[in-house]
Amino acid sequence: MRIATFNVKDLFPARRPEHAPIVAKKLERLASDIRSARPDLLALQEIGDVALLEGVAELLVDGRGAPIYTVVPGAPDERGIGNAIFVAKKLTLRATRVHSCDVLPFPVFSEGDPRPFTMPLRRAVVEAEVDGPFGPISLFCLHLKSNLPVKLKRAFDDAPFTSSRERAEGSVRALVLRTAEALFVRQLADARISAGGDVVVAGDMNDVDASVPVRTLKGDGDDRLVTVADRFPEHRRYSVIHRGGPMLIDHLLVSTRLVPALRSANVENTQLRDHGPFVREAAPSEDSDHALVWADLAT
Numbered sequence: 001m002r003i004a005t006f007n008v009k010d011l012f013p014a015r016r017p018e019h020a021p022i023v024a025k026k027l028e029r030l031a032s033d034i035r036s037a038r039p040d041l042l043a044l045q046e047i048g049d050v051a052l053l054e055g056v057a058e059l060l061v062d063g064r065g066a067p068i069y070t071v072v073p074g075a076p077d078e079r080g081i082g083n084a085i086f087v088a089k090k091l092t093l094r095a096t097r098v099h100s101c102d103v104l105p106f107p108v109f110s111e112g113d114p115r116p117f118t119m120p121l122r123r124a125v126v127e128a129e130v131d132g133p134f135g136p137i138s139l140f141c142l143h144l145k146s147n148l149p150v151k152l153k154r155a156f157d158d159a160p161f162t163s164s165r166e167r168a169e170g171s172v173r174a175l176v177l178r179t180a181e182a183l184f185v186r187q188l189a190d191a192r193i194s195a196g197g198d199v200v201v202a203g204d205m206n207d208v209d210a211s212v213p214v215r216t217l218k219g220d221g222d223d224r225l226v227t228v229a230d231r232f233p234e235h236r237r238y239s240v241i242h243r244g245g246p247m248l249i250d251h252l253l254v255s256t257r258l259v260p261a262l263r264s265a266n267v268e269n270t271q272l273r274d275h276g277p278f279v280r281e282a283a284p285s286e287d288s289d290h291a292l293v294w295a296d297l298a299t
Contacts, residue, residue: 001297004039005202005250007290012048025286031059037268037292042086043141043202053084072096074126083141085128092131099188100124104180119180133261133299138192142185142203144213145177182216193223193255201225201253217253225253228295231265239267239291241274250293265295
């Protein structure tokens with residue numbers, strides 16, 4: 001069983017007529033990348049249009065022309081971006097779930113303290129439960145908050161940054177949001193593990209393995225999750241190139257019972273390039289600014 005994660009970067013319909021051929025090539029490029037990696041379970045991020053994602057799935061067929069994957073979409077955020085999972089039809093799909101909440105819980109210091117923040121879950125977490133090597137296995141697909149500073153919200157606008165202190169506060173807000181999202185997913189993983197199932201948490205974590213959000217997801221007890229990154233070849237241990245520097249921010253974390261079943265893992269980053277800073281009105285790109293990451297489990 002091959003499990004993978006892939007941030008496909010802004011899978012949206014063409015905003016202008018001249019962009020339509022680029023979007024068509026993007027679908028073909030995504031299908032080619034997925035076909036080459038051959039995942040059985042694939043967590044997908046930055047899905048801006050489910051119909052386009054289904055178009056990618058229609059390009060992935062077996063020798064008889066039948067679709068290979070079932071598409072499991074999630075609910076989009078306020079920008080129209082969501083998560084999704086491809087489940088190979090050869091697997092036994094037990095259940096699909098989409099997890100969301102109006103207010104993310106965050107730890108307090110003393111019993112009875114009011115909740116310190118009001119934070120909605122930005123992007124719903126998608127879950128697909130299938131038969132795994134030792135019983136049911138749940139794949140959770142998530143996309144944590146980026147590390148871009150978050151401005152102070154006011155009644156009618158957001159306060160601009162006017163000093164280093166205010167920009168630093170914005171970075172702390174981003175970290176708190178990312179960690180709160182990680183806590184939410186950790187609770188979901190705990191529920192599946194305590195029920196006797198296995199778990200894989202996959203997606204764009206927007207942070208490195210040693211960060212607080214990723215460590216929150218991993219945990220530290222018998223119910224901990226283990227990164228597959230040490231199975232990557234050393235020269236492949238990055239999934240994005242940001243400002244010229246390689247970073248591994250797309251992760252696959254597996255429950256401890258799955259660790260003996262791990263056989264190999266890799267990051268398909270040979271054609272990865274730095275896309276530069278985000279430009280809102282820029283034309284879409286055929287390629288993603290993230291690499292597909294995969295791991296194999298013996299079944």
